[in-house]
Amino acid sequence: VQLVQSGADVKKPGASVKVSCKASGYTFTNNGINWVRQVPGQGLEWMGWIGTYSGNTNYAQKFQGRVTMTTDTSTTTAYMELRSLRSDDTAVYYCARDSPDSSDWGTFDIWGQGTVVTVSS
Amino acid sequence: QSALTQPRSVSGSPGQSVIISCTGTSSDVGDYKSVSWYQHHPDKAPKLLIFGVSKRPSGVPDRFSGSQSGNTASLTISGLQAEDEADYYCCLYAGGYTFVIFGGGTQLTVL
Numbered sequence: 001v002q003l004v005q006s007g008a009d010v011k012k013p014g015a016s017v018k019v020s021c022k023a024s025g026y027t028f029t030n031n032g033i034n035w036v037r038q039v040p041g042q043g044l045e046w047m048g049w050i051g052t053y054s055g056n057t058n059y060a061q062k063f064q065g066r067v068t069m070t071t072d073t074s075t076t077t078a079y080m081e082l083r084s085l086r087s088d089d090t091a092v093y094y095c096a097r098d099s100p101d102s103s104d105w106g107t108f109d110i111w112g113q114g115t116v117v118t119v120s121s
Numbered sequence: 122q123s124a125l126t127q128p129r130s131v132s133g134s135p136g137q138s139v140i141i142s143c144t145g146t147s148s149d150v151g152d153y154k155s156v157s158w159y160q161h162h163p164d165k166a167p168k169l170l171i172f173g174v175s176k177r178p179s180g181v182p183d184r185f186s187g188s189q190s191g192n193t194a195s196l197t198i199s200g201l202q203a204e205d206e207a208d209y210y211c212c213l214y215a216g217g218y219t220f221v222i223f224g225g226g227t228q229l230t231v232l
């Protein structure tokens with residue numbers, strides 16, 4: 001069971017970035033996928049969730065209007081696109097699977113390796 | 122949006138025990154029995170240690186335990202080992218427009 005994310009990316013302010021997260025080793029549509037980021041020197045920050053079966057999404061208020069989470073069930077891949085990038089979006093972005101052992105929000109049992117996104121002019 | 126307060130740092134010697142607290146409000150920690158804890162080593166992915174306040178995923182040593190009293194959840198690490206040196210985060214469902222929040226994180230130093 002693993003989540004493998006796309007490689008590091010460098011973007012200019014105002015651009016968009018799309019990070020992928022490929023799942024393997026389990027039935028992709030059984031568990032939702034969350035996106036969490038860590039800005040350098042700061043803590044973990046939940047960005048949102050997508051139901052891999054329904055396609056339903058819940059976004060943290062902070063990112064509403066700037067983020068879109070999608071999935072492609074044919075390739076068992078989840079995507080997170082963040083638009084209108086600013087320098088303070090420079091961070092490591094993680095995808096994380098909802099644990100099958102809990103129905104509680106915030107329980108993530110498998111994490112991707114992280115994708116470094118740098119926003120710089 | 123509620124905030125979860127953790128001590129910025131804690132420390133202990135090998136073999137000792139440490140407790141990391143996570144304080145919220147009656148609207149989050151006190152209301153939902155759904156606190157989880159994560160261990161995060163630099164340049165690695167976070168690891169789930171505890172969920173549902175006190176449950177351990179398979180493979181997590183029983184040196185790690187969770188509890189809750191009122192609006193404060195706690196992670197206890199017993200028999201400290203050098204590899205326990207990491208950042209620790211509490212996490213829970215906060216409702217409202219944010220759904221999920223993390224505490225600010227606690228840096229554990231093993232002396």
